[in-house]
Amino acid sequence: MAKKPKLETELGLKRRARKINRVLAQTYPYAVPELDFENPFELLVATVLSAQTTDVRVNAITPALFARFPDALAMSQAERSEIEALIRSTGFFRAKTDSLLGLSAALVERHSGQVPPKLEELIKLPGVGRKTANVVLGNAFGVPGITVDTHFGRLANRFGWSDETDPVKLEQAVGALFEKRDWTMLSHRVVFHGRRICHARKPACGVCPVASLCPSYGIGEEIPAKAKQLLKYELAPGREDLLAKMQAGATRRQLREQGYGLDA
Numbered sequence: 296m297a298k299k300p301k302l303e304t305e306l307g308l309k310r311r312a313r314k315i316n317r318v319l320a321q322t323y324p325y326a327v328p329e330l331d332f333e334n335p336f337e338l339l340v341a342t343v344l345s346a347q348t349t350d351v352r353v354n355a356i357t358p359a360l361f362a363r364f365p366d367a368l369a370m371s372q373a374e375r376s377e378i379e380a381l382i383r384s385t386g387f388f389r390a391k392t393d394s395l396l397g398l399s400a401a402l403v404e405r406h407s408g409q410v411p412p413k414l415e416e417l418i419k420l421p422g423v424g425r426k427t428a429n430v431v432l433g434n435a436f437g438v439p440g441i442t443v444d445t446h447f448g449r450l451a452n453r454f455g456w457s458d459e460t461d462p463v464k465l466e467q468a469v470g471a472l473f474e475k476r477d478w479t480m481l482s483h484r485v486v487f488h489g490r491r492i493c494h495a496r497k498p499a500c501g502v503c504p505v506a507s508l509c510p511s512y513g514i515g516e517e518i519p520a521k522a523k524q525l526l527k528y529e530l531a532p533g534r535e536d537l538l539a540k541m542q543a544g545a546t547r548r549q550l551r552e553q554g555y556g557l558d559a
């Protein structure tokens with residue numbers, strides 16, 4: 296785990312953290328939630344399904360799921376075997392089906408079928424933890440939130456922002472470094488960076504735009520030509536046209552309609 300640079304003051308840490316956020320904003324101006332959704336209910340369900348799997352896999356099955364069960368009432372009345380069949384490829388499908396049936400029923404009983412825009416209400420729903428609640432609040436309701444998933448936790452440690460590993464403590468420690476209004480986009484950018492450049496096993500340090508600000512520089516490949524080969528998604532070598540379209544503002548849906556795969 297990275298330590299923050301020696302003699303770095305709290306103010307220095309805050310400044311360095313905000314610089315990293317600015318560089319990430321320039322690198323990923325198109326950063327968005329990578330789960331597809333049209334409303335809070337769809338985002339809640341998609342986020343529950345995304346546990347232990349990739350957003351790409353979830354996005355592949357949610358159109359059929361939401362066509363069949365478009366809201367909490369419809370999903371609460373579903374046959375469990377039908378949900379299981381639709382979500383099987385996301386893994387842990389029995390437990391996830393329990394969550395979807397439970398949370399849909401709870402939404403109908405307690406919230407007239409609507410997703411509540413409050414953390415304390417969301418985390419009382421079956422299968423909904425703090426991470427899921429923050430994703431929904433930040434992206435469906437515009438309430439600032441930091442989403443500590445595996446990428447965010449790893450990068451916050453590598454950046455030396457905090458050495459906490461407990462997600463709630465890490466969320467608080469990182470939150471204190473930034474303006475609240477920046478929390479949601481910061482989360483997207485850090486996760487984007489973790490998926491594309493600062494991977495768990497082989498970070499591409501040699502082509503990393505925040506290398507000069509990162510105390511962990513050198514834990515991954517330092518030679519630029521080799522590091523470039525480690526880049527993923529739209530940054531991967533050979534996907535320059537996809538990157539150009541994302542930078543020009545094309546939405547994920549438009550890109551898919553044009554035949555681009557948005558996976559790694």
Ligand code: SF4
Nearest residue numbers: 493498500503509512
């Ligand atoms: S320099 Fe290396 S460890 Fe630091 S953020 Fe970049 S890829 Fe990750």
